[in-house]
Amino acid sequence: GENVEQHPSTLSVQEGDSAVIKCTYSDSASNYFPWYKQELGKGPQLIIDIRSNVGEKKDQRIAVTLNKTAKHFSLHITETQPEDSAVYFCAARTNAGKSTFGDGTTLTVKP
Amino acid sequence: NAGVTQTPKFRILKIGQSMTLQCAQDMNHNYMYWYRQDPGMGLKLIYYSVGAGITDKGEVPNGYNVSRSTTEDFPLRLELAAPSQTSVYFCASTSTGREEKLFFGSGTQLSVL
Numbered sequence: 001g002e003n004v005e006q007h008p009s010t011l012s013v014q015e016g017d018s019a020v021i022k023c024t025y026s027d028s029a030s031n032y033f034p035w036y037k038q039e040l041g042k043g044p045q046l047i048i049d050i051r052s053n054v055g056e057k058k059d060q061r062i063a064v065t066l067n068k069t070a071k072h073f074s075l076h077i078t079e080t081q082p083e084d085s086a087v088y089f090c091a092a093r094t095n096a097g098k099s100t101f102g103d104g105t106t107l108t109v110k111p
Numbered sequence: 112n113a114g115v116t117q118t119p120k121f122r123i124l125k126i127g128q129s130m131t132l133q134c135a136q137d138m139n140h141n142y143m144y145w146y147r148q149d150p151g152m153g154l155k156l157i158y159y160s161v162g163a164g165i166t167d168k169g170e171v172p173n174g175y176n177v178s179r180s181t182t183e184d185f186p187l188r189l190e191l192a193a194p195s196q197t198s199v200y201f202c203a204s205t206s207t208g209r210e211e212k213l214f215f216g217s218g219t220q221l222s223v224l
Contacts, residue, residue: 004153032211043115043201043215044154089153097209098170101153 002027004092006102013080014110021105023090024072030092033073035064038087038104047088048075080109112137117202117216124192124223132187132219134202142208143185145169145177147198148218154201160185161208192223 003026013019023033031052036044050057050064050073057064061080066073073092077084087106093099118133136143141162146154146169156169160179174196176188185204189196199220203213 006153009151032209034211034213036213036215041217043203043217044213045215046212049212091153091210093210099156099210101155103151103153 002030002092002094002098002100004090004100004102006090006105008105009103010106010108012108012110015080015082017080019075019077019080019084019107019109021075021088021090021107022072023074023092023102024070025092025100026071027092027094028068028071029094029096031095032093032099033064033066034091034093035062035075036089036091038089040086044089077107080107082109082111085109114138115202115204115214115216117200117219119219120217121220122222124189124221126192126194126223128192129188129190130192130221132189132200132202132221134185134187134216135183136185136202136204136214137183138204138206138214139182140204140206140214141182142205143179144203144205144210144213145175145185145187146201146203147171147196148201149198156210157187157200159210189221194223197221197223 034049145157158177
């Protein structure tokens with residue numbers, strides 16, 4: 001089955017700096033890669049997603065890049081703000097429609 | 112719109128007890144999902160439904176049951192609770208299917224002692 005590894009498990013940055021979280025996946029048939037943000041005491045919220053036919057997608061300060069050859073995708077957050085502090089999850093979904101989630105990255109943005 | 116509503120938010124069960132976790136959505140989504148989240152881990156799919164009257168097993172269905180009598184509601188039943196079922200449970204829904212663009216509820220934290 002699919003295996004998704006997410007790194008780092010914790011990340012601390014200074015306000016205004018950039019943050020990068022990376023996920024690798026094992027199943028080359030995976031074709032959909034979402035990123036979710038989970039604030040304390042709340043459910044995950046979709047922040048950006050990318051399909052396998054696209055290499056990069058951007059939404060304001062957030063971007064996701066996908067390298068199908070290397071089987072990894074990354075979340076980039078620029079000009080970080082304290083409200084970006086949360087746990088971020090990646091996921092990879094195969095053609096069969098089964099998703100595997102990473103273990104999460106706790107991002108702390110220090111003012 | 113309230114989105115996806117889960118009740119209760121917290122619950123403590125004794126080993127062997129049963130309970131139902133409630134989930135309701137008001138977005139008219141056909142697809143609904145139940146996940147569990149263990150500490151420091153990603154989400155694992157328990158059960159899902161593609162519409163009223165249709166349910167199917169996910170990755171970790173043992174010890175759980177679901178029903179889908181209406182589009183809005185998707186309750187999760189725990190029978191004979193065990194300590195291994197201590198977790199945070201999330202319900203999610205989507206209009207697109209295939210676990211895309213999920214809307215999540217705020218979760219139920221369950222402890223089995």
